[in-house]
Amino acid sequence: MKAIGFYQYGSAKELQEINLPVPKPASQQVVVKLKATSINPIDWKLRQGYLKQMFNWDFPIVVGWDAAGIITEIGSEVTDWQVGDEVLARPDTTSRGTYAEYTLIDQNLLARKPQNVSFEAAAAVPLAGLTAWQALFEAGKLHAGQKVLIQAGAGGVGSYAIQFAKNCGAEVWTTASANHREMLQKLGANQVIDYHQPDELARLQDFDLIFDTLGGKNQITAFEWLKTGGKQISIAGEATPSAQIAAKNQQEFKSIWLRPDGQQLQKIANLMEKGIVESQIGKILSFSKENLITAHELSETNHVTGKIVISFN
Secondary structure, eight states: OEEEEBSSSSSGGGOEEEEOOOOOOOTTEEEEEEEEEEOOHHHHHHHTTTTTTTSOOOSSBBOOOOEEEEEEEEOTTOOSOOTTOEEEEOOOOOSBOSSBSEEEEEGGGEEEOOTTSOHHHHHTSHHHHHHHHIIIIIISOOOTTOEEEESSTTBHHHHHHHHHHHHTTOEEEEEEOGGGHHHHHHHTOSEEEETTOHHHHTTOOOEEEEEESSOHHHHHHHGGGEEEEEEEEESSOOOTTHHHHHHHTTOEEEEOOOOOOHHHHHHHHHHHHTTSOOOOEEEEEESSHHHHHHHHHHHTTTOOSBEEEEEOO
């Protein structure tokens, strides 16, 4: 099968076409023929070598951890899935990711793709959607009536977080550029704050929960906007003083790392089936070395609206 991977850490130009055998499933795994995958920052951060201590893999490495496709083979102990099922998943983080024509997925990480959702829209969901879900509901304990701030709402994770928070009955605020205001209001944001404007930033106060996707100075500043007893949940790592600031202010701070979860992903897929949640896709590119290089370089700018999706059709 064709895969796109790399033999050494470096720029997007290290990506190249690799021929690999079609994987064979273990007893509780399935093989999925990919119809679409999508780009996430972890893809290029790993390719650049920033995560090599966490993931000490042999080369070649194939990244990508969003899957939407059709099951072509099942393991001997798989009972709930059949060949031909249309699925989506955030597979385990291995060196054989989804920039490939086929991928292995543990059966407990699968969700059924709704018939009214395209493979491209489904592929945009797993990593970003699960990240938003776990930040808001597992770590943040968000519930109806609370006031939440979602940083960088126009990004992949932020756009799902806005929809989830709105659906649960929260008052949703988000930061973004002014040109994204209309889109984010349609997704469910009650207030869209232009982060370029100091007078708009001054309106940020008394939040029960802040979802930090930015890190650094933004994370530190955000404690000023939290009420006493409020929580800041980050997916951007912990800035050095954050824990001390939170303790001093009688607030909570937690940095989280995504956990693949098929049951949670199925809940998100069900919301998509009902039309409550939609994927925001900025660009769809066909599967090729050249297009994956382009996709990585675009994602690295950190100014992508929605998700970059790779289609195998």
